Amino acid sequence: MSRSFDAAIVGAGPAGSATAILLARAGWSVALIERQPFPRRKVCGECVAASNLALLDALGVGAEFDRRAGDELRRVALLRGDDSIVAALPGAESSARRWGRALGRERLDPLLADAAEAAGATRLQPCAVQAIGGSAGAFRLRLRPPGGGDFAIDTRLVVAAHGSWEPLPAEREEQREARAASDLFAFKANFRDAAIAADLLPVLSFVGGYGGMVVADDDLSTLACCVRADRLQALRAEQPGASAGAVVEAMLRRECAGVRDALAAAERAGPWIASGPLRPGVRLGQGDGVFRVGNAAGEAHPIVGEGISMALQSAFVLAGVIGGDRGRLLDEATAGAAQRRAISAYERLWRRRFARRLGVAAVFAHVAIRPALAGLAWPLVRRWPGVLTEGARWSGKTRSVPEAARWAGAA
Ligand SMILES: Cc1cc2nc3c(=O)[nH]c(=O)nc-3n(C[C@H](O)[C@H](O)[C@H](O)COP(=O)(O)OP(=O)(O)OC[C@H]3O[C@@H](n4cnc5c(N)ncnc54)[C@H](O)[C@@H]3O)c2cc1C
Numbered sequence: 001m002s003r004s005f006d007a008a009i010v011g012a013g014p015a016g017s018a019t020a021i022l023l024a025r026a027g028w029s030v031a032l033i034e035r036q037p038f039p040r041r042k043v044c045g046e047c048v049a050a051s052n053l054a055l056l057d058a059l060g061v062g063a064e065f066d067r068r069a070g071d072e073l074r075r076v077a078l079l080r081g082d083d084s085i086v087a088a089l090p091g092a093e094s095s096a097r098r099w100g101r102a103l104g105r106e107r108l109d110p111l112l113a114d115a116a117e118a119a120g121a122t123r124l125q126p127c128a129v130q131a132i133g134g135s136a137g138a139f140r141l142r143l144r145p146p147g148g149g150d151f152a153i154d155t156r157l158v159v160a161a162h163g164s165w166e167p168l169p170a171e172r173e174e175q176r177e178a179r180a181a182s183d184l185f186a187f188k189a190n191f192r193d194a195a196i197a198a199d200l201l202p203v204l205s206f207v208g209g210y211g212g213m214v215v216a217d218d219d220l221s222t223l224a225c226c227v228r229a230d231r232l233q234a235l236r237a238e239q240p241g242a243s244a245g246a247v248v249e250a251m252l253r254r255e256c257a258g259v260r261d262a263l264a265a266a267e268r269a270g271p272w273i274a275s276g277p278l279r280p281g282v283r284l285g286q287g288d289g290v291f292r293v294g295n296a297a298g299e300a301h302p303i304v305g306e307g308i309s310m311a312l313q314s315a316f317v318l319a320g321v322i323g324g325d326r327g328r329l330l331d332e333a334t335a336g337a338a339q340r341r342a343i344s345a346y347e348r349l350w351r352r353r354f355a356r357r358l359g360v361a362a363v364f365a366h367v368a369i370r371p372a373l374a375g376l377a378w379p380l381v382r383r384w385p386g387v388l389t390e391g392a393r394w395s396g397k398t399r400s401v402p403e404a405a406r407w408a409g410a411a
Helices: 014-025 050-058 062-068 105-118 169-177 229-238 244-255 257-263 307-322 326-330 335-369 371-383 386-394 402-407
Strands: 003-010 030-033 075-080 083-088 122-124 128-135 138-144 151-160 184-192 200-206 209-215 221-228 267-278
Touching: 003 014, 003 128, 003 138, 014 030, 014 105, 014 307, 030 105, 050 062, 050 307, 050 402, 062 105, 075 257, 075 371, 075 386, 083 257, 083 371, 083 386, 105 122, 128 169, 151 326, 151 335, 184 229, 184 244, 200 244, 200 257, 200 335, 209 257, 209 335, 221 229, 221 244, 221 257, 229 244, 244 257, 244 267, 307 335, 307 402, 326 335, 335 371, 335 386, 371 386
Parallel strands: 003 030, 003 151, 030 122, 075 200
Antiparallel strands: 075 083, 128 138, 138 151, 184 221, 184 267, 200 209, 209 221
């Protein structure tokens, strides 16, 4: 006999765990399903914008985040070739803590997933969702633990929070066919003893890619970047036999003085990890009766480091739409129509809250990646470094979503 839940949430990244916490608190029975065992390293720049700190408080993990995260990030530097331009980061608009900080995903994600379990969610981990069958009010998910032995759970509503880099099994074939030279592959490594000022967020621009560095928790620095598929292929052809991470690190040290200086006396802690292809964009409107949060709903180019923000904030937007309407959304007689209406309402709000962030991030990414555009932009940024401060504001760094106010002090 299969187990049965009000909502099944696929993926326990920040979006999935935040959704699980909020729905469990609203009295829903929730299954939070995660493919990987935690803690796990994840490709990410690991900066959490200050606009989310109140959300972490509301989710019950703010104090632990404050205790563990790196220093307040008050300045941004743009690094390209031998040059760098430094500017102030804007403080958050309506938060007691005005500055973002970085925390490794091997700490942040378990913190949130543990909080979901403490709020009453059932955690099925490690367990991969293999298939989603049925429809609103009567879904059946097939789950696979490591080593096999598939089993099913029944659920009345499904929230996809599986990110964007690992398609659900049903989507895999479609993604395999559509590889393109402009696809981005993402890389991350951690370093000890890197020479990076603790309050500085260096952003890297190089031919065919962009990236960032930061000092996170335990004085461990993170270097994360995205490289176009065609550039990566060319780099690998120059160094046959070397791992992709090794050729990316060699290229960054060679082409970016800021990285070379920062890593001069540093030691890598753990291997390079990679993921991709990344295809930033909106993934809503699929008409499959599934709610989508975080990267599964839409992904901004990571040059603006707003993915964790959008993951957390979209969970609050979704919980605002569905959290208080459990009866109609889950009742077998009304679930179909009620969930369809709720998906439309949620997706409208999602676009209103986040579409601009995606657009701004895309502009910055294209300028950073293309030498001709970067060459044109550089003298302007040098003359007016405040554009970096404004850019951080335009990309959403200072603002949360209004839905969050409802949950303030709820933990
Ligand atoms: C190079 C780079 C740098 C970045 N830097 C930053 C930054 O500094 N700040 C920032 O805010 N954002 C940053 N981002 C973006 C950020 O990492 C993502 O936007 C964020 O992780 C999205 O969260 P999520 O919860 O939607 O998905 P994810 O964090 O991707 O979590 C999805 C989870 O679902 C699980 N899963 C997948 N498929 C299944 C399945 N079938 N069954 C069960 N579980 C499944 C995965 O194992 C994973 O744990 C960066 C991204 C990149 C690539």
